[in-house]
Structures are given as C-alpha cells and as structure tokens.
Amino acid sequence: MINKKVNNVEEALNGVKDGMTFMLGGFGLCGIPENAISELVKLNVRDVTCISNNAGVDDFGLGLLLQNKQIKKMISSYVGENDEFERQMLSGELEVELTPQGTLAEKCRAAQAGFPAFYTPAGFGTEVAEGKETRDFDGKMYVLEPAFKADFAFVKAWKGDAAGNLVFKGTARNFNANMCGAAKITVAEVEELVPVGELDPNQIHIPGIFVQRIFQGKNYEKRIEQRTVRQKN
Amino acid sequence: MINKKVNNVEEALNGVKDGMTFMLGGFGLCGIPENAISELVKLNVRDVTCISNNAGVDDFGLGLLLQNKQIKKMISSYVGENDEFERQMLSGELEVELTPQGTLAEKCRAAQAGFPAFYTPAGFGTEVAEGKETRDFDGKMYVLEPAFKADFAFVKAWKGDAAGNLVFKGTARNFNANMCGAAKITVAEVEELVPVGELDPNQIHIPGIFVQRIFQGKNYEKRIEQRTVRQKN
Amino acid sequence: MALDKNGIAKRIAKEVKNGYYVNLGIGIPTLVANFVRDDIEVEFQSENGVLGMGPFPFDGEEDADIINAGKQTITTMPGASFFDSATSFSMIRGKHVHLTILGAMEVAENGDIANWKIPGKMVKGMGGAMDLVASADNIIVAMMHTNKRGESKLLKKCSLPLTGVGCVTKVVTNLAVLEIKENAFHLLERAPGVSVEEIKNATEGTLIVNGEIPEMKI
C-alpha cells in the first residue's frame, strides 16, 4: 500500500502558492473542504483561480476567500446565495467564468481521465459557446470544452484511509468525487480516517490512486443553507 | 419508485430481434450475463452485432452464440482464449471490429452519458485509427471515437432491487457498469434481487435510472478461466 | 381567475406520467412534487446527486449532507441513490431523465429560453439549467405570464442572454397552457375564468388559437 497520510492541514497544503489554480469540491456548502479553505485563508495566498460550483456564502466556505480578496478568478456554475460574489463580479473586481454545471463536472472528469476535451450540447447557442468550436453530430449541435488544468484539488470525504481511498456521504459526494485526480495534487480531508483494510474494496467511491495526500479533518461545521423541514402531525 | 422488475429471462428479453446490436458485460467469463446469453441461444436470434470485451470461451459465454453462428459482427478488444472466435475471424466468416479496451469502455460510457464522441490517445498511429479523425491537443495526438449505439445492453450484477439499482462484486463490475444506460434497453440480471430499501443509497454502483428491466437470475456457473492458486505452507 | 404558484404547479403535475424520472428546478417547479398523483410511479432527480427524493425531513432530522439542488434539506425514498456530479449529468445529458420542469425570465416562440442573467444587473449563473435544456426532449417552463412591470415573458425573441435554443416544448403560466411548435405559442388551455383575449394581450410572441380553447382542469 502506498501511504498518502499527512499529519495535518498545514502539511496537506504544502506547496500552495500565489497565482495557482485550485479545485474545491462541494455543492453550495454541502461537502466543502472546510479545513483546506480555513488554511487557504490563513496562508493568505493571493490571485488564485478557484474552480468550484459555488463560492460558498458571504461568511463561510469560499466566501471567506472572496471577502479576503484572495481570488482573482472564479470558475463556477452558480453565483446565487452569495452577495459578495455577485457584487465583485458585477463591479469587475473579480473575473468569473460561468460554466454550465454538467460541463463543470465533466471538465473535472476529463482532467481525471486524461481526455483533452469533450463535446457537450450544454450552452450551444448561448454566450457560453462564444469563441468555442461547435460541431454537428447526428443533427444536434455540440460545444467543444477543454479539460480543466489545476494545481491542487481540495476535496472532502466522509471516510478515508491512508491508502487514499475515499467514501462520501449523501449528496456531499457531488464534485468532490470528480475532482479527485483532476489536479496535479489532490488533497483529501476526511471526517473519519479509518484503518487501512476497514473500507470494503467493493464500496470505495474514489480509489486511492486519485489522491496524493489525505488527513483527518477537524471542527466541521457542516452548515445548512436552506433548512427546510416539515412538522410531525 | 419506478418498478423495473420482470419475472424471468423470457420477459426480460422481450423485443429482441434478428439484426440487432447487443452490449454484453463481463471480462473474460467474469461477470457475464449467463442467463441472457442462454436465452439468446434459445431464441436463436441471427445476424446480431455483439459489443463485448471478449467472446467467452469455445463452450461458454458468447462462445455459445459463435458456435451457433448467430453473430454477424463482434466489437471486442481481445480474442484470445477462444479458438472458434479466432477461426471465424481469420476465415472472414465473422466481421470483427477490434477496439482498444479503454476505448471500448469509454464508447459505452459516452453512450450512457450523452456524449456523441470523444478524443482518446489510444490507437493513434495504428490501424485502429485508420479512416478516423485525429487531432493534436497540446502536442499530443488523439483519435476521435464515436459513442456506441445499441438496442439492448445485457448486464449481470451481484445484487439489485426492483428500482433497478445495482451493486457489483469484485472485478465482475468491469463493463457491466459502463453498459448500463448505454443501449435503448438495459436488462440486468442479478444473483440476488433484494427488497427495495435494503441497498444503502450511498453504496449503489448503478442507479436504477440506467436500467429498464431487472430479474432474478438463476443457475449461475461462474466458471473460472485461469484457476491460479498457491499452496499453504 | 389567474392561477397562483400552487395552481401552476398543480397543472404541471398532470404532465408527469407514470414511469417518469423528473428534474424539478428551483421555485414553482419544486412545488410540482406536492401534486403528482399517488397512483403513478415517478422518481425525482436532483442534479447535485440524488435520485428518489422524498419530502422535507421532519424537524430535527435534517442532515447537512442530504440536500437538493436548491440547497434545501431533503429526505430520500426507498430505492433512492446518491452519486457524483458527472454521473448526475450523465443521467441528464444521456436523456435518462424524461421531463425537466424549470422557471424562466423569458421564453421565445421558437422555444428559446432565458433564465440566468440580466446583463449589468443580476447574475445568478446557469447552474445545471443549460445542461438540462440542451439535453431533455421534454421541457416544461413554469412561470408567470408577465413580469412585475406587466410585460409579457412569452416573446417573439428573447432579449436576455439565452440559456438554451429551441428547446422549450410547453409553457404553463398563471394564465394558460401553451405548446411551442412551428415558431409559435399554441394555446391549449386557459386558466379558469381567463379569456383568450386576456392571454392574447399578455403574449408578445405569435399566439395560435385554434378553435374553442378549454379551461384547465386542475
């Protein structure tokens, strides 16, 4: 077994530099790499490009880096729920590349799987396709989208082991799974680091080969954005 | 829940016709849809095209359809271990499209995921790329490969439920997972059909949306091609 | 009388057929789930990675790791499954999801839709909408017939940046049910008590009224 375990978030983020491109898992605040984000704020790396479906909310998640003006460019599918994001974008302070959600996911998967680019129907005929190659297959139009290139991918899993194997919980899997192995270095933080051999080989969501560093995360807040409930009769 | 359960293999293969294109899961004899194959022999459908990594062995798996001269064309990555396959191919009785294994898998996945085609480096500069579009991305050459189009996909899983959810075991997952949802109709046979709700939603390999029909298989032989063992000291 | 949001959702629920996998957008579409008949088999997909969504959790049972695309806490039904984002869009792009219901700011008579951006003013982003509308064969838009200023949202041509081209098949508004084909809105049903004239006045795009137009049955 190849050991990927590092002792803490500081070790895990070793090598992070100004101007780099990061991938960050999560959908809204669900499944975001909370520890890595806190450390990025602490390290105060600047001028970074972040690939993340959303940018958290004003005071949590990637919103913290936005508040701190550390982000030069965001590549996301959705801005809503974050006023600071929308403000910086509309004012032009922040460069934003809005990308359809499925395209965003596949640009990660393409990087993970060694595909240079792919054709998707999403965005054809819209401003998303402007300047991009389009092509007809069987009478339907597609847009050619390149794979992402990133320096670090920060993902958060439910359980993991020192071999780098990951298991996610519920809808916290989202982009976390697709970003593993999609950057030069993939850093996984886990709610529970279990002994090697404890995870069923048949039930591993991401094999360790896609992960370079793994650590036991701590102090997870796991905030809920929209607490919707019903009452028991 | 949308109920996909059918009572038996006869119902599951309803609509199968001469001249159709079938996908069949499995790697060698590992994870092959034994019940579906037996039924295809019994139905004696002719002139079919089979997409399958291998063609079984002479007297088992797809080899049975080959012996029976039911197959017009095979799309596979590997012929070895099947003398009848090699004989029919060399004599020209059987049309064979040899496809790199990773390309074969991705042509299934592309069909499942709605991608019309993809660029892969596999086969560039070889006869596999003859007549195909090639393209340079970042100084490396790629071949454009189209998604498969098939009428039926026959897959075999370890466990499944009436919602069509599937769980595979060990290396029997192979192409079975990628073929689900890659044909007009996906038929899954399972070693054990469990009550809906028994499978952990977090640990389902193939969500039921990719499966149209599911049935409890029977009489699995699960032959081993190369029984390699070591002796206890 | 024009329909309210629940009324629109109720009418759209009738478009949901047995055996359908359905993706519901944020807003009115989310309400549709409440009105689908009990005697048909339907599963709701949410593009953030869940199939087989159930109702909201009971108070105290919500789980931060189990949400829908609107970031709302949800539950799952027996037979549900979770998956990653790429797989989720494989379901959508691969046409395994049968019906997409989403909101819009504008719909054009050729089926174009705009719902993600007002240049210089507001940008929410397209989220999964561009993938959904570019992929599904069956796309129903749920929206008010006119905007807050009383202007028609059913246009000859969208004025806002597009989400997708020529993709919307049906529109259900507070006033009417309309099918889009051959570059026109074809009026199928009126909201109870709403006249064809009122619908004509509220529709900027080409409106085809063929024969007697029945009232919706909700």
Added chain:
Amino acid sequence: MALDKNGIAKRIAKEVKNGYYVNLGIGIPTLVANFVRDDIEVEFQSENGVLGMGPFPFDGEEDADIINAGKQTITTMPGASFFDSATSFSMIRGKHVHLTILGAMEVAENGDIANWKIPGKMVKGMGGAMDLVASADNIIVAMMHTNKRGESKLLKKCSLPLTGVGCVTKVVTNLAVLEIKENAFHLLERAPGVSVEEIKNATEGTLIVNGEIPEMKI
C-alpha cells in the same frame, strides 16, 4: 548466460520505485510482482478493474469474481479497491499509473511497439495495451531478444501492425537492458556473461554502445 523469464522479471523489478502504481501485462511482466523489494510501497493495477492486487489465492479460496486482466484468480491487499472499466482506464489514460510493463513481438528503435496481431495468422487483439502504451510516460517492454527463428525483435522499423508509436522507453530482454531515445537502442547493461558482440548480433535496430557496458546486477 542469457536470462530466463524469471531473470528478466527480476531485473525489471528494480525499475519499480517507491510510491509507484504499476500495470503488469500478461506473461513475463506478471512475474515482476514476485521480485519487487519488500521495503518499498507499490500497488499493482489490473485494467479489468482492481487496484492493490495481491498474490494468487490459496487453493480452495479462489473466487470467480476476483481476477486479473490475464483472467487469473487473484487476491487483494489491504487498501485495495474495485471499479468499472471506464474508471480503470481513467487511471491509465490520466497518467495516474506510473509504470507499464508489457510484452511485445517487436519493438522499433523509435519506440514503436507491435504485440497484438500477425496478419492472416494470429490475432489476439490489443486488449488494454493500446490504451496503456498511448498513455503512460514510462513503458518498459519485457521480452526475449530474438524470436523462435532467431530473428531480432529489436528492429529499425516494426513489420507487424503497431500497438503504439514512439512510446517504449526501455526494453529488458534475456540479453540486455536498453533505453530507447533519439531513434536508437542505447545499451545500458548486459546479461551476466553475455558479450556486447552477442547483443549487437541479436539487434537489428540501431544499437548505441557507449563506453564500458556493465553486467546487470540482479
């Protein structure tokens, strides 16, 4: 004395470095696993869908559902995982597998390799080999230096249909270790007791011999 198959495997095992994920082809490459040092961390990937392969199972413990790409029954090590074929080739195509070791019928001085077909005579198919050689940066070929008729398998140009172009980085045969670069085979090591002359005679392609060539240490 020329090496036997185990000798070749033993020499190649020295190319396997700490932290490597390695894909082993059928034949001699499979034997490599037996000779990798115990004090380094290595994981073996098999393209049919397993990472972290272990030794063959004990007699009676073999499982039809757990095999390698050679269709042999295997076991797994702690930390192993199973996955589908597309994911397996994501590992390969995405360069997550660091080293590929495979057999060949012919290798050319420019790094071309042929190992899947003899027109009109024999076709095994390429299996995963075309994906492997087109993707990996580090490809070692394990083979006999000459074929059964005594003809060189290290050629100026392959005569058989290619598996991949310009991809092989190293060749380990029963006679020698050779690096491929700048359109030539560069002799690095001789098998114990084998002379440079013998290697020259057995090599049809351009052979570069620079200075004293050491004997392999196995």
